Amino acid sequence: MxxxxxxxxxxxxxxxxxLAARMRPHDLSSYIGQSHILGEGQPLTQALHNKQVHSMLLWGPPGTGKTTLAQIIANEVDANLITLSAVSSGVKDIREAMAMTHPGITTIVFVDEVHRFNKSQQDAFLPYIESGAITFIGATTENPAFSCNNALLSRCRVYVLQAxxxxxxxxxxxxxxxxxxxxxxxxxxxxxxxxxxxxxxxxxxxxxxxxxxxxxxxxxxxxxxxxxxxxxxxGQKVAQFDQQGDHYYDLLSAFHKSVRGSSSDGALYWYTRYL
Structure with a gap:
């Protein structure tokens, strides 16, 4: 008993x-964090206050508000928001989404996990970004310099979201x-x-x-x-380690620098972290 x-x-x-879905903010006033890009006088904040938006990539760790920020941006500029997931979408889905755009209506296409799209899938957005038919917002946990092709990068402003x-x-x-x-x-x-x-x-x-x-x-x-x-x-805390991602190379770099610097304690520490 x-x-x-x-x-x-x-x-x-x-x-x-x-609870995370129930507490998702719908405007900038209730959004917590990322003051380095959303603080008073910051370019993105000023653009949104002026009802202007540009194509961008939101790069940051999980749980830092990338998806929420994309939705708030769409609300702030009264845009039609089309959401795609790179995990489950292909070129056909991209083209069907593009068919939903209408002249004279601001349309934001938000792609979550954009780093999972291959080059041809990323290239499928380029004509629509170039023509102004859509404003593109991609969210990624991987460094866009390595995970996104140069053509897409050249058309987007990268914002780094912090833990x-x-x-x-x-x-x-x-x-x-x-x-x-x-x-x-x-x-x-x-x-x-x-x-x-x-x-x-x-x-x-x-x-x-x-x-x-x-x-x-x-x-x-x-x-x-x-x-x-x-x-x-x-429960048990699991260390964050994304094989072949940024953290993977960060650990390898730290280990190599410790070895080159003849720091036995540092090398042992980073080797243990790697394992």
Missing amino acids: TSSSERTFISSAAPTTP LSDDELIGIAKQALLTDSWLVEQELQIDDDALLTLASLASGDARRTLLYLELGAQLAIDKHITKVTIAQAA
């Missing part, structure tokens, strides 16, 4: 839509606790050190922050979220 101290207290079933700071992640978590209807209904209490643990385990990823927060809310005892609750929600 379960004792009262071991029971969790959830007053209603969690929604089927993930969110701990303060920004804590701000996102607090915002969710105050505004998400399901979380508000739970009347949860969360310790300050639980918020710090949450931000640390999320490693700059807003999506992961909200995932751990939602799981922590479901695991909360007496409607109280502690750092232990968050650690249980996060």
Whole structure:
């Protein structure tokens, strides 16, 4: 029999839509992070205030707001938004999407994981970008200099999105606790050190922050979220390592530099990270 101290207290079933989707911002005022490109006076911010938009590539780690920013840009300039995923789309899908454009209507084509498109698939966008039929926004976790062809790069402005700071992640978590209807209904209490643990385990990823927060809310005892609750929600932390991607080469470079510099401790450290 379960004792009262071991029971969790959830007053209603969690929604089927993930918290990250429920908390997705719809305008710049509610968007947290990336102040280096969205701060006051920044070129992208000024362009959006003037209802202007240009083709761009959004490059950054997962959970930094690339998809959300593309949707906000479309909202800010009152554009028709067509979304494609490079994981599941081909040239045929691209051409069908292009057929949906209309003269006189601003159309943004957003391609998620654009680095997964091959050269011919990326080239399929070029005539439409060149003619002004569409504004292209691509999102990628890989360096565009290596993952996108030169013809596409020459027509797009690259914006580098940064991993969110701990303060920004804590701000996102607090915002969710105050505004998400399901979380508000739970009347949860969360310790300050639980918020710090949450931000640390999320490693700059807003999506992961909200995932751990939602799981922590479901695991909360007496409607109280502690750092232990968050650690249980996060489970075992898996190191980020994208084979053949930027992190792969960053680790190799660090290892080589340590060897060349005769730093045995550094070489051993980076070799261990590589393994």
